[in-house]
Amino acid sequence: MKTKLFSVALLFILSFFSTGVMSQxxxxxxxxxxxxxxxxxxxxxxxxxxxxxxxxxxxxxxxxxxxxxxxxxxxxxxxxxxxxxxxxxxxxxxxxxxxSNLTTEQIEVEENRNSKFTGKEIIPTESLTLGEFKKAPSCDLAGCFGSSVTVESKTTDAIFKLKELKILGLDGQYSQILFDGIPIFSGLNAKYGMGSIPGSMLAAINISKGTNSVLQGAESMSGIINVIPRDFNSSEKVFLNLYMNDMLERQINLNTAHKFENWSTILSGHLTGEAMRMDYNRDGFLDAPLVYRNMIYNKWTYDSPAGNFKFELAGKYNSETKTGGEQSFNESSDKWSDDVYGQVIDFKIYDLYSKAGRTFENGDEIKFFAGFSRHDNNSYLGTLEYIATQNIFWTSGFYSWKINSDAKLNSGLSYRFDHLTENITMSESKIRSLLPKYENKEHFPGIFSELDYTNILKNLSLLAGVRVDFHNQYGTVVTPRGLLRYQLAENTLLRGSLGTAFRVPKVLIENMNVLSGSKDLLIANNLNPDKLVNFGITLTQDIKFDFIDGTLNLDFYRSDFSSRVISIYDREPGKVFVENLEGNSYSNVFQAEINVQTPLNFSFTGAYKFTDFILDHKGIKKNEPYVPKHQLVATISYATDENDFLVDLTTNWFGKRPLPSTKFNPPKYQFADFSEPYAVVNLQATKVWEMLEIYAGLENIFDVEQKNPIIAADDPFGPYFDTSFVYGPTTGREFYVGIRYKILR
Missing domain, CATH: 2.60.40.1120 (Carboxypeptidase-like, regulatory domain)
Known part of the structure; x- marks a missing residue:
């Protein structure tokens, strides 16, 4: 009832405001x-x-x-x-x-060393740009957030080192990832496809916490990560990046961009070669999986001569094979054996999307978007084979009415189709409570309207919207959202947000690290969708002195689940229960971040995050597993006056994390209820010439590594084997070198 009243109020707001005031x-x-x-x-x-x-x-x-x-x-x-x-x-x-600087057939490219900033728009958005990606090797999407406290890139399993991107302390499945503004990067893609997006092909990443616009759907629960690939305008004519680490993993990244009258295009390629078989911690398992990956991306853009029409068409293909497990594992001879334990993932991703927009003389606009993604996955997980296919299709179109110079109303339609088929084959020696086949088809058309009013009152701006989706399984879903922006003082900005979100869990995908071990996964019938209400407030203070310039951001966000599917790890020995929440679950997150530039060629970013994530289920109240209450991030960057030598030092400190109970395990496989705090320090230096850059760095300088990331590694076919008990770094110190070469336009 409250949600419906909120929706009616928002619709009233959308239809009421139609006059403007003086804009700043x-x-x-x-x-x-x-x-x-x-x-x-x-x-x-x-x-x-x-x-x-x-x-x-x-x-x-x-x-x-x-x-x-x-x-x-x-x-x-x-x-x-x-x-x-x-x-x-x-x-x-x-x-x-x-x-363009074409007088010497070259273009001088200068990148701001302070290449991470939070804009002052009504939706607080943290933007990471090209210069930020170069402060670390940024081998893939998950590696681009080392200096961000907003997004935690967390490892979820000890064999394949798969990662999730967490916002506001919530697991990765609650973050909506957009690729070029298109919401097709979910499910299997979000679980396995991080490597299909190398950092070298990115122009920017925009991160917004909490409640967002209703235009991309109802699924953004903790926030949105919008990954912006390079296009012709943001790329050199040719860009080549070569990378190798001390485990001899090699990567090649290539971009090339061209223009043909009103058309422009970019072609990006990526190739990863397998590393050596290494076992530094001597647990019998590979420290890092053997990865062979290739990716190709092509985007075409048409801009009309009059500048009032734009069309984009892009496609991406990714093929990847990962092998992990015991050091001596050989897929051809050891698959399905009980002698040598191993895992193999082989998957392919096919993406295609397009965008079109037309601007009219009166300032109105019409836009259309469409995207399709197919993921074919064949995984062997030691005692289980998982074969899955997911097809996602999404399309949306809306008309933008320009009410006046400060206000516009966006209204339109959308449709989403998601078909996931999962097949399970189990070893005769390890039978689990799983069905041989799971299949789910979701299709839900939607309608939405959103008012964007820059100055509805003096110093006050509003973004208010509501969407109604018609889900084939869960009926009508109403998603109201509202954001406010108020200028408190000359250098002080206050922003607030309130809204709801809805998503359908992908249970097997989200518990894949459980399937990798020996525990049985018991899935309850009639699981409900995830639903929550998110409230946030952000205070931004500009810092201005004669010798420094900076920004201080203070955030508080609260997320309240009214419905949630949860996994219980410690109710019975050898079992993980997946069931509906009976009680309540909420998170409170406070975050403070300061960005400072000095005239001494130094820039500094420091951030602190406090997270209180509570799960109260069937009268048992506890902290959400693996979520630290305290986190600190600090980055110091230095550049010479000529920008020809750069140094970046980044430190990530994590406080104690609550861990699932291991009380049912034998004493040698039991661990404390909380992890110890730890810090990871990374250093990189870059030498820059006109067309060439050479960089070298150390990740995890002090060789901090979780002890025993694999429980019962000495008995992988036994009842206590567990690869999901990951709370810290699973690899130690890593040295890398690389070369960036560019041919300028």
Whole structure:
């Protein structure tokens, strides 16, 4: 009833407000000029001159910034174009024209060393850009968040080192991952596909916590991670990145971009070669899986000569094989044997998506999106074979009415189809309580409307929306969401959000680390979908002194589950129970982050996060497993005046994590109820020339490693074998070197 009343209130707001007030917003469009042609630039960085306060342009080159601090100018930059500084003229739309430097057939590329910033839009969004990805090898998507306290990249199993991206302390399945704004990266893709997105192909990652826009669906429970791949405007003509670590894992990344009149394209490729078989901790198991991976991505973009129509078509293919287990495991001879334990994952991902948008003379817009993803997975997990196929199709279209210079109303339709088929074959020596086949088809059309009002009252902005989806299994799902932005003082900004979310769990995928061990997985009948209400408040304070410039962000978010599917690890020996929550579950998260730039060529980022995640089920109240209450992140970066030598030092400290009880195990396989605190320190140095960069680094300098990440590694076919008991680093110190080579346009 409360949800419906909230929805009615939001719809009333959408229809009521239609008049504007004086705006303090700087708005404009950024164009790229190559010869005599001109096109919108998507992903250009726009900041107030001399600060790190800024945003990125959208696919139409549009940007907007709140100028309550009375800045006099903005600086606009984009890889492949000359940067420009423009004076702010009150009340006028700013048109920025960035020119390619073609006089020497080269383009000078300068990257801001403070390449992580939180914009001042109504949705608090942390943006990681090209310079941030270069502060670490960023071998894949999961490796891009080393300096971010907002996203924790956590290992979930000790054999394949699969990772999840956690926001607000909630597990990775509660985070919605978008690829180029398209929500098809979920299920099997989110579990296994992190490696299919190498850091070298990315232009930016935008992270928003808590409640978000209703345009992409109802599934974003803890937040959204929008992964923006490079396109022609954000890439050199040729970019090559070669990488190798001390385990002799080799990676090759290649981007090439070209333009043909009104069409432009980028082609990205990635190849990973297997590492050596290593067992430094002498538990008999490989320290890292043997990985062979290849990926190819191609995107075509059409910009009309008039600049009022844009079309994009892109496809991505990924093939990957991972082998892990005991050091002597050989798939051809040891599969299904009870002598040598091993695991093999072989999967392929096919992605295709398109976007189209038209802008009319009165400022109205119409946009269409469509995406398809197919994932074929064949996994052998020691005593079990898992063969799965998932097909996802999503499409959406909406019309954007320009009410006045500060307000627009977006209304449209969407449709999502998700078909997952999972087949289980079990070893005769290890029979579990699983069915031989699971199949689930979801299809749910939806309708949505959202009001975006920049200055509804003086210093107050509103984003309010509601969507109604019609799920074939769970009926009508109403998702109301609202966000407010208020300028408290000249340098102080307050933002708040409130909304609901809905998702259908993928039980086997989300418990794959349990299937990798010996425990039985008992799945209750009639599982409910996950539902929650999320509330958040963010305070942003600009820091301004004569010699430093920075930003302080303070966040508090609360997530309350009204329905949740949970996994119980410690009710009975050798069993994991998956069932509906009977009670309540909530998380309270406080986060503080400061970003500072100094005139001494140093930049500093420091952050602290407190998480209180409680599970109260059937009268038993406890902390959510593996979620630390305290986390600290600090990054110090140095660059010479010429930006030809760079050093980055990053420290991640994690407090104690509550662990599942091991009281049913024999004494030698029992562990404490909490892990010990630990810190991981990474260092990288980069030497830069005009067309060449050489980098080298150490990850986990002090060789911090979890002891016994595999329980009962000495008895892998026994009843206590468990690969899911992972709370810390599962590999020790790692040295790597790499080369980046670029041919400039």
């Amino acid at each position: 917003t700087v708005k404009g469009k950024v164009y790229g000029v190559i010869g005599e042609s001109k096109e919108f630039i998507d992903g250009a960085t726009v900041v107030f001159t001399g600060t790190n306060i800024g945003t990125l342009t959208d696919e139409k080159g549009f940007f907007e910034l709140e100028n309550t601090d009375n800045y006099k100018s903005i600086t606009v930059s984009m890889i492949g174009y000359e940067s420009d500084t423009i004076e702010i003229t009150s009340g006028k739309l700013i048109f920025v024209h960035l020119r």
